[in-house]
Amino acid sequence: MGNKHMTSTALVANNLPIPTAAGSLDAYIGAVHQIPVLSVEEEQRLARRLHDDGDLAAAQELIVSHLRFVVHVARGYSGYGLQLGDLIQEGNIGLMKAVKRFDPEVGVRLVSFAVHWIRAEIHEFIIKNWRIVKVATTKAQRKLFFNLRKSKTRLGWMNAAEVSAVAKDLNVSEREVLEMESRLSGRDIGFDAPDDADEEHAPPAPVNYLEAHDADPADAYAAASGEADALEVLREGLARLDDRSRDIIRRRWLDDGSKVTLQELADDYGVSAERIRQLEANALKKMKALFAA
Secondary structure, three states: OOOOOOOOOOOEEOOEEOOOOOOOHHHHHHHHOOOOOOOHHHHHHHHHHHHHHOOHHHHHHHHHHOHHHHHHHHHOOHHHOOOHHHHHHHHHHHHHHHHHHOOHHHOOOHHHHHHHHHHHHHHHHHHHHOOOOOOOOOHHHHHHHHHHHHHHHHHOOOOHHHHHHHHHHHOOOHHHHHHHHHHHHOOOOOOOOOOOOOOOOOOOOOHHHHOOOOOOHHHHHHHHHHHHHHHHHHHHHHHOOOHHHHHHHHHHHHOOOOOOOHHHHHHHHOOOHHHHHHHHHHHHHHHHHHHHO
């Protein structure tokens, strides 16, 4: 749902239609404010029908009668640069979840129970859409995000004392407060946005300094393919050697550890170091012939 049109399905309460895709956001808000608020007795009766009998008509009436409250909550998040219609739609999802889980036996009004679900859905939407790069990923960071956003609206840039006070109130470190403040104060930059010569202090688009001139896909594929071919030839060459020659090549050139000496191999095989050198040379010659083929 955007600021011009609604995307919710049509709902009817007390014969009052709620605007759908053909209606404007203002018309929707006006309509939901005309829906009568349920009394305690009416709310309890509908909640019991839903809870005990699974009555979907009762669920619909509970939802529709509380849509005005979602609008009220969503308006409190209008400072995040997101469309009010989108915030209302997410809040409506939270309201539906709350109605589904509402237990009339607990003894509280639905509006008191639903506010937590409505805000949770709106919070999740803001975190996902406020920035392409996520500003808050953990529960503690989300709490800091919303509280610090509210504080910065009132205070602007915070001094050391204010940072310390916020950190103490939210039970986080001062470093986390400063880091979140930096994230909130940054601005998004289009990856390939053209440079504006009139904006002297505007940061350059990332594409201008992140381009990898040596990352041509054709070259990368050719290099990877050539490496794979070389490994296959190496395996085939080793397979054609006798066991002793293969062991000499492996221990002299292929082991991850330190390269063994000719004398160490000579001692292991009971021959001279010169003989080991000859075996190594012959083995390398045979393998080179495969590469040249």
